[in-house]
Amino acid sequence: MRAKLFGFLLFLLLLPAFAAHAGVFEKTLSNGLKVIVKEDHRAPVVVQQVWYRAGSMDESAGATGIAHVLEHMMFKGTRSVPKGEFSKRIAAAGGRENAFTSSDYTAYFQQLHKSRLPLAMKLESDRMRNLLLSETEFGKEVKVVMEERRTRTDDEPRALLYEKLMATAYQEHPYRHPVIGWMNDLQSAGAGDAREWYRRWYAPNNATLVVAGDVKAAEVFALAQRHYGVIPARKLPARKYSSEPPQLGTKRLVVKAPAKLPYLVMAYHAPVLRDPAQDWRPYALEVLAGVLDGNESARLNKTLVREQQLASSTGVGYDSTARGPGMFVLEGTPSEGKSVAELEAGLREQISLLARDGVSEEELKRVKAQVTASEVYKRDSLFYQAMQIGQTESIGLSHKDIPLMLQKLQAVTAQQVQEVANEFLKDDSLTVATLDPLPLSSERKRMKGANHHAH
Amino acid sequence: MRTKNLLDNLKRFFAIAVLGAASTAFATPQIQHWQAASGARVYFVENHDLPMLDVAVDFAAGSSFDPAEKSGVAGLTQSLLDLGSEGMSEDDIARGMADIGAQLSGRLDADRSGMSLRTLSSAAERDRALEILARVLQQPLFPEAVLAREKARLVANLKEAETRPESIASKTFAKAVFGDHPYGRTTSVASAEMIQRDDIEAFYRAHYSAKTAVVAIMGDVTRAEAETIAQKLTAHLPPGSEAALIPPVAMKIAANEQRIAHPATQSHIMIGAPGMARNDPDYFPLYLGNYILGGGGFVSRLMNEIREKRGMAYSVYSYFVPTKQPGMFQIGLQTKKEQADEALQLVRATLRDFVAKGPTAKELVAAKQNLIGGFALRIDSNKKIIEYLSVIGFYGLPLTYLDDFTGMVDKVTAAQIHDAFKRRVNPDAMATVIVGAPEEKAEPAK
Numbered sequence: 001m002r003a004k005l006f007g008f009l010l011f012l013l014l015l016p017a018f019a020a021h022a023g024v025f026e027k028t029l030s031n032g033l034k035v036i037v038k039e040d041h042r043a044p045v046v047v048q049q050v051w052y053r054a055g056s057m058d059e060s061a062g063a064t065g066i067a068h069v070l071e072h073m074m075f076k077g078t079r080s081v082p083k084g085e086f087s088k089r090i091a092a093a094g095g096r097e098n099a100f101t102s103s104d105y106t107a108y109f110q111q112l113h114k115s116r117l118p119l120a121m122k123l124e125s126d127r128m129r130n131l132l133l134s135e136t137e138f139g140k141e142v143k144v145v146m147e148e149r150r151t152r153t154d155d156e157p158r159a160l161l162y163e164k165l166m167a168t169a170y171q172e173h174p175y176r177h178p179v180i181g182w183m184n185d186l187q188s189a190g191a192g193d194a195r196e197w198y199r200r201w202y203a204p205n206n207a208t209l210v211v212a213g214d215v216k217a218a219e220v221f222a223l224a225q226r227h228y229g230v231i232p233a234r235k236l237p238a239r240k241y242s243s244e245p246p247q248l249g250t251k252r253l254v255v256k257a258p259a260k261l262p263y264l265v266m267a268y269h270a271p272v273l274r275d276p277a278q279d280w281r282p283y284a285l286e287v288l289a290g291v292l293d294g295n296e297s298a299r300l301n302k303t304l305v306r307e308q309q310l311a312s313s314t315g316v317g318y319d320s321t322a323r324g325p326g327m328f329v330l331e332g333t334p335s336e337g338k339s340v341a342e343l344e345a346g347l348r349e350q351i352s353l354l355a356r357d358g359v360s361e362e363e364l365k366r367v368k369a370q371v372t373a374s375e376v377y378k379r380d381s382l383f384y385q386a387m388q389i390g391q392t393e394s395i396g397l398s399h400k401d402i403p404l405m406l407q408k409l410q411a412v413t414a415q416q417v418q419e420v421a422n423e424f425l426k427d428d429s430l431t432v433a434t435l436d437p438l439p440l441s442s443e444r445k446r447m448k449g450a451n452h453h454a455h
Numbered sequence: 456m457r458t459k460n461l462l463d464n465l466k467r468f469f470a471i472a473v474l475g476a477a478s479t480a481f482a483t484p485q486i487q488h489w490q491a492a493s494g495a496r497v498y499f500v501e502n503h504d505l506p507m508l509d510v511a512v513d514f515a516a517g518s519s520f521d522p523a524e525k526s527g528v529a530g531l532t533q534s535l536l537d538l539g540s541e542g543m544s545e546d547d548i549a550r551g552m553a554d555i556g557a558q559l560s561g562r563l564d565a566d567r568s569g570m571s572l573r574t575l576s577s578a579a580e581r582d583r584a585l586e587i588l589a590r591v592l593q594q595p596l597f598p599e600a601v602l603a604r605e606k607a608r609l610v611a612n613l614k615e616a617e618t619r620p621e622s623i624a625s626k627t628f629a630k631a632v633f634g635d636h637p638y639g640r641t642t643s644v645a646s647a648e649m650i651q652r653d654d655i656e657a658f659y660r661a662h663y664s665a666k667t668a669v670v671a672i673m674g675d676v677t678r679a680e681a682e683t684i685a686q687k688l689t690a691h692l693p694p695g696s697e698a699a700l701i702p703p704v705a706m707k708i709a710a711n712e713q714r715i716a717h718p719a720t721q722s723h724i725m726i727g728a729p730g731m732a733r734n735d736p737d738y739f740p741l742y743l744g745n746y747i748l749g750g751g752g753f754v755s756r757l758m759n760e761i762r763e764k765r766g767m768a769y770s771v772y773s774y775f776v777p778t779k780q781p782g783m784f785q786i787g788l789q790t791k792k793e794q795a796d797e798a799l800q801l802v803r804a805t806l807r808d809f810v811a812k813g814p815t816a817k818e819l820v821a822a823k824q825n826l827i828g829g830f831a832l833r834i835d836s837n838k839k840i841i842e843y844l845s846v847i848g849f850y851g852l853p854l855t856y857l858d859d860f861t862g863m864v865d866k867v868t869a870a871q872i873h874d875a876f877k878r879r880v881n882p883d884a885m886a887t888v889i890v891g892a893p894e895e896k897a898e899p900a901k
Contacts, residue, residue: 083763144769258618373556
């Protein structure tokens, strides 16, 4: 999944967390930059995150991967801060920094002692508008990205399977393209593409600034005004996206790659949250995911791994928050001696049971207890709290909805869970992907051929 | 993300902390320490900011205590702890924790084995979670049927790992660096298949003793409550024996290079040798030196040479694993096959140059600025603090470790780093493993 590819989204899969939303302040600068401050005075530290509402779903076919390549290029220097200097200055301030790109957004962050926030703002605001994008640096960095692709996808059979699964399950929507981009698109990309992307999307009115930590909101707003407030707003291009046509029957695909164990993924199209107050299905789907896979004794692990020993592992993925369409995913590795067909039958049986008999009050209560507790645990991580705010804003919801979302999740009924199981876990919207393991030796020949083709 | 967060995988390594060079001094956590009546050593930080509690219990029961022919016993023992206790099935345990939103997890490395718990601190939740943890630690049943299932899952994972270039590389590399020393041993399908319930039971009896237990407690309980908790979690552990010693590591190895074919598009390269122990007198000079060489993210020499200047890899790093006996010093990277040899030469040249000349004055200042100025980030959450408590307890570091950290960093000189690297890191006596090696030179896999 796109989430899998970039790792960080995994912890959001747990359930969109919500909270005592105390100590959160918001202000929009006159250039359209939204600034959100979460005050938390437990430790003398601060995190700054800048979120741009531009991700791989804003790319076009044939030019995939450019959102992510640009993210890399953002460390390659501006007129006043030469390449490499950004990282050096943050490091010298005792800071940690990085960035990440998803299908929906691109974000940059620094974690520092609270006294160094002005430095982080100075540097981050500088690269919001003054980025240099030379052919030479682009040429080197795109090679780094190709190595990243090889590490994360090409040489990772399960990631490869997910990539091809998404390309199959989505016929039109840009979620069919991987965030990191197709290799041949990376090969044909140039600095001009990066410049165009930067010019198009990197504007204060397309960004959210989140600051969390031992700070005072008023001071952060003043600082933000000084550093970011001077950057002019720009007209943003109209966003046009293909809508995904309904799937009219099960799709199947097989990926052959060097591995020992086969692997099965079943992906169903599913809705995501658009109206936090009126929608109820995405909340019910979150609870459904928890009932199936929320703990070691949840249905899939208990039944398929422990009792029937049909699988050596199972999992469920569903993210109720996204700019684009959603997907409810079940996956598993068959036990030795069991086939993917047997595992698929086992997973389908679990779905039928859900659809027919629903879930127990006890299961429902258990999922909700975990949600409640994770709300408290969340407060131990400043970074995560800032992430939640930035992510919610970037997908088009408001951070102010976060407490409401929590209430709605707690209000899900057993009947609603049964209803969404019936409504969405249906064959006609299912894509089944199977990893067919190849022994290392025969794979070797195939790869030689593939390499030749790639050059 | 721009880089894999190797730091996450190496938390132990970052058992370090300090006072802000950013003039604003702030309080390090007050660590309280005592020995429970059971004999367990307890490390406690009281903090009521959040209504939650973290508890971790570790034993000297890591993978290096595996019987030579039955590698995997330590890991299986650890993973079976919460899969059946007196009066509770594995599902009772999992549901019991889930019902109150508590999180139980296990961990294992070469030295240590442990369980950690995070729970709400409200009495009902906390008491229930601790009651289950007490049973998990002290009354495990290791049911035969569960063992059979877990062994089958372990074997399946090992077979899968045998096809993965990074796993093949790690396993080959550990053997090349440590030879027959327990730190070089890895679990094989054959060794896992030999493990019987008696082996697990015997391992538990010998190694899960209060004598070696370290209990770390962080969060919303009082000292009196923490004392009760620590005792309840350890009072009924097996008597065990004195902590078994891990034999010394042969520090000098002969230069050797292994090339293993693999169909992956990239070569996985590892270079290294035995490095340093957690209580090593050279700890701080080597730690700072490594930050400069390959530990400091985007600003390290290796990152600069391999990635920033030439775009040859996404990830390139170096680190020391500071264990009871000297753990490994390792440099690693992945790069496409066609340029693997060129990258390898560059890495070697970078290392050679660093060992020969030591860091520049400017590099040392930058490293100190980062480690000292970033100290606050090391202790800004309960989760990070409890990790320090466990490491301080297990390795017997001073209770003032966090208070002393910035001072220890600050007094390191370029000459000390140069000297420590010259004595401890010999580029001409290292193991090199390349999996997915350029084909003309590679030996076929297995």
